[in-house]
Amino acid sequence: MEKLIYLDNNATTRVDEKVLETMLPYFKEEYANPSSMYEFAKSASHALKDARGKIKDFFNAVNEKEIIFTSCGSESANQAIRGVLNMNKNKRHIITSKVEHPAVLNLYQTLEKQGYSVDYIGVNSNGELDLEQLSESVNSDTALVSIMYANNETGVIYPIQKISEIIKSKNPNTKFFVDAVQAAGKIPIDVQELGVDLLGISGHKFHAPKGVGALYVNSKTVITPLIIGGHQERGLRAGTENVPYIVGLGKAAELAADNLKYEMTEVKRLRDKLESNILKNVFNARLNTGVANRVPNTTNIGFEYIEGELILLHLSDLGICASSGSACTSGSLEPSHVLRAMGVPFTAIHGSIRFSLSKYTTEKEIDYVTEVMPSIVEKLTNLSPFQNELEQLKNLKQ
Amino acid sequence: MWEYTEKVMDHYRNPRNVGKIDNPDAVGIAGSLACGDQLKIYLKIENGIVTDAKFQTFGCGSAVASSSILTEMIIGKPVEEVKKITNKDIADELGGLPPEKMHCSVMGYEALEDALKNYKTDDMVDLDDLREPETRDKVVCTCFNVTENQIWDAIKLNGLKTVEEITNYTKAGGACGKCKSLIQDIINTYYHKEKEEKKVELTPAQKILKINSIIENQISDELRKDGGDITLVDIDGNNVMVKLRGKCSGCKNSHLTLKSFVETTLREAVDPAIVVIEV
Numbered sequence: 001m002e003k004l005i006y007l008d009n010n011a012t013t014r015v016d017e018k019v020l021e022t023m024l025p026y027f028k029e030e031y032a033n034p035s036s037m038y039e040f041a042k043s044a045s046h047a048l049k050d051a052r053g054k055i056k057d058f059f060n061a062v063n064e065k066e067i068i069f070t071s072c073g074s075e076s077a078n079q080a081i082r083g084v085l086n087m088n089k090n091k092r093h094i095i096t097s098k099v100e101h102p103a104v105l106n107l108y109q110t111l112e113k114q115g116y117s118v119d120y121i122g123v124n125s126n127g128e129l130d131l132e133q134l135s136e137s138v139n140s141d142t143a144l145v146s147i148m149y150a151n152n153e154t155g156v157i158y159p160i161q162k163i164s165e166i167i168k169s170k171n172p173n174t175k176f177f178v179d180a181v182q183a184a185g186k187i188p189i190d191v192q193e194l195g196v197d198l199l200g201i202s203g204h205k206f207h208a209p210k211g212v213g214a215l216y217v218n219s220k221t222v223i224t225p226l227i228i229g230g231h232q233e234r235g236l237r238a239g240t241e242n243v244p245y246i247v248g249l250g251k252a253a254e255l256a257a258d259n260l261k262y263e264m265t266e267v268k269r270l271r272d273k274l275e276s277n278i279l280k281n282v283f284n285a286r287l288n289t290g291v292a293n294r295v296p297n298t299t300n301i302g303f304e305y306i307e308g309e310l311i312l313l314h315l316s317d318l319g320i321c322a323s324s325g326s327a328c329t330s331g332s333l334e335p336s337h338v339l340r341a342m343g344v345p346f347t348a349i350h351g352s353i354r355f356s357l358s359k360y361t362t363e364k365e366i367d368y369v370t371e372v373m374p375s376i377v378e379k380l381t382n383l384s385p386f387q388n389e390l391e392q393l394k395n396l397k398q
Numbered sequence: 399m400w401e402y403t404e405k406v407m408d409h410y411r412n413p414r415n416v417g418k419i420d421n422p423d424a425v426g427i428a429g430s431l432a433c434g435d436q437l438k439i440y441l442k443i444e445n446g447i448v449t450d451a452k453f454q455t456f457g458c459g460s461a462v463a464s465s466s467i468l469t470e471m472i473i474g475k476p477v478e479e480v481k482k483i484t485n486k487d488i489a490d491e492l493g494g495l496p497p498e499k500m501h502c503s504v505m506g507y508e509a510l511e512d513a514l515k516n517y518k519t520d521d522m523v524d525l526d527d528l529r530e531p532e533t534r535d536k537v538v539c540t541c542f543n544v545t546e547n548q549i550w551d552a553i554k555l556n557g558l559k560t561v562e563e564i565t566n567y568t569k570a571g572g573a574c575g576k577c578k579s580l581i582q583d584i585i586n587t588y589y590h591k592e593k594e595e596k597k598v599e600l601t602p603a604q605k606i607l608k609i610n611s612i613i614e615n616q617i618s619d620e621l622r623k624d625g626g627d628i629t630l631v632d633i634d635g636n637n638v639m640v641k642l643r644g645k646c647s648g649c650k651n652s653h654l655t656l657k658s659f660v661e662t663t664l665r666e667a668v669d670p671a672i673v674v675i676e677v
Contacts, residue, residue: 307435310462335434383455385436
């Protein structure tokens with residue numbers, strides 16, 4: 001492909017050159033097992049310790065022992081949730097939101113089938129969490145609450161600190177896990193300030209490679225391991241440490257912390273530009289999140305009476321990568337559970353497109369997408385059987 | 399990423415025959431906005447021939463491609479030929495569709511069927527008559543509003559055997575999944591019936607009696623509705639000799655009547671090897 005405009009950074013990101021460079025020596029030169037006793041293993045062992053320190057700093061955790069390396073965000077979530085519940089077997093009530101990532105939501109549904117009683121907290125039309133429902137749901141039998149920091153589809157940020165206060169005021173023994181996969185690298189994460197017990201991230205969402213993640217477990221929280229075997233990660237995650245990738249994760253976290261200001265100003269500016277131009281120039285576009293507080297890189301726009309996959313295919317023909325909440329692309333036959341929970345009207349839900357930017361996104365790219373979007377939409381609205389409805393919409397906008 | 403054929407890509411990039419026909423002779427609709435895809439097809443029919451076809455589609459790449467190629471497949475064709483087009487023909491014409499996208503070809507078939515249902519001439523066989531005699535219009539999948547009949551058709555036309563295949567072809571069971579056991583029941587009923595029928599080996603005398611009774615009681619009744627009739631002349635092994643009378647005799651669709659109605663009915667009820675010959 002001649003030109004590639006990658007606006008799907010909530011799906012995965014390009015590995016940062018500096019991250020890759022830091023990783024490379026640990027494949028061919030410093031390949032020792034960090035658990036080994038000889039001098040040669042020292043470098044690998046130090047690299048592991050160094051990376052752990054960097055993740056500790058990235059989270060502002062108190063202690064390096066609070067960090068467990070995992071293989072991905074889903075493992076972090078499974079480890080946290082199952083780990084907590086196994087330690088609290090007498091408690092049978094758990095809470096999460098309706099808009100969680102499948103890594104949490106599907107696990108909760110599995111637990112529900114196994115006999116747990118589950119409360120799924122709803123959201124309003126902007127995608128904001130119903131905190132009142134949450135407060136009413138926490139009781140003396142509640143073992144765990146899992147809420148994401150930022151939503152992968154809409155970018156909406158949840159008030160984690162406030163949620164933590166609500167939970168602890170109702171039941172101080174209830175554990176709180178935060179899936180921060182979509183927050184890492186986009187907004188600051190401070191586990192002490194947030195008051196969370198467990199928090200998970202995934203490397204490939206912030207320019208580390210796929211196949212590595214981390215889980216923060218505060219020193220007051222005891223969990224059982226998911227993977228049982230050797231003594232690695234203090235017995236909480238068996239298996240020889242993936243040293244090169246863990247090194248990469250540490251470096252990516254360091255770079256992400258340095259880049260936060262750019263993310264929250266420049267990336268946000270480009271996102272806002274793309275968003276406002278599309279909303280201005282395309283008559284059947286609607287911002288699915290309204291005025292909700294969002295991470296700086298994400299916008300989710302619904303195009304009424306046209307279908308998302310078809311928009312993506314036409315964008316792809318121009319080298320533009322985005323994603324859709326439409327049924328046709330989700331692998332299932334239903335549109336996104338997040339947009340459904342928000343009550344996005346069915347005229348727009350199938351035509352919802354998510355653009356997610358990164359530090360590599362340029363002004364030129366945003367201008368190009370802004371320029372081609374109206375003609376793609378026009379071509380597709382001409383195909384639509386809902387010409388009268390589209391006409392009404394057009395008149396309304398004028 | 400779906401693996402679409404070049405032909406599918408060509409058709410969603412450059413869809414043919416997009417739009418509406420003013421004063422169409424037939425219009426068909428399938429799908430709905432809520433379900434994520436809808437197709438509207440407009441036909442112009444002159445002297446039993448589809449002279450023009452146009453479509454409007456709300457849907458994904460394969461839905462647009464299925465609609466677009468369908469219009470190409472039917473323009474210039476006699477209506478009775480168009481009536482024989484199935485979802486499989488549409489998918490084949492596109493060089494195949496990913497299994498999960500077969501429901502797009504089914505939507506094309508359903509819209510066409512809907513259009514032709516509203517367009518009937520006296521001497522034409524109605525495809526509905528070839529369906530299972532019992533009414534199967536009960537909605538099985540409430541999420542996507544799919545009836546038992548639609549599932550039955552999809553099994554019959556495509557030889558589907560699993561619930562997953564039914565979901566790929568009709569969407570039924572693709573959302574909440576509560577109807578999956580109902581779908582399994584329909585599959586079981588369909589194949590159980592087929593097996594049962596195959597199992598019963600009829601003696602030559604029993605076979606003759608059964609063929610005679612079906613022609614007299616079932617087929618003849620149907621043909622009389624359209625002003626025709628049929629009599630059994632002779633049976634030689636699997637060759638069934640019949641005489642068409644009344645409006646049927648000399649009708650330009652008599653071959654279609656024989657093959658797709660009389661023969662299909664007898665094959666399904668008695669023996670798949672039966673051949674019907676007009677004498």
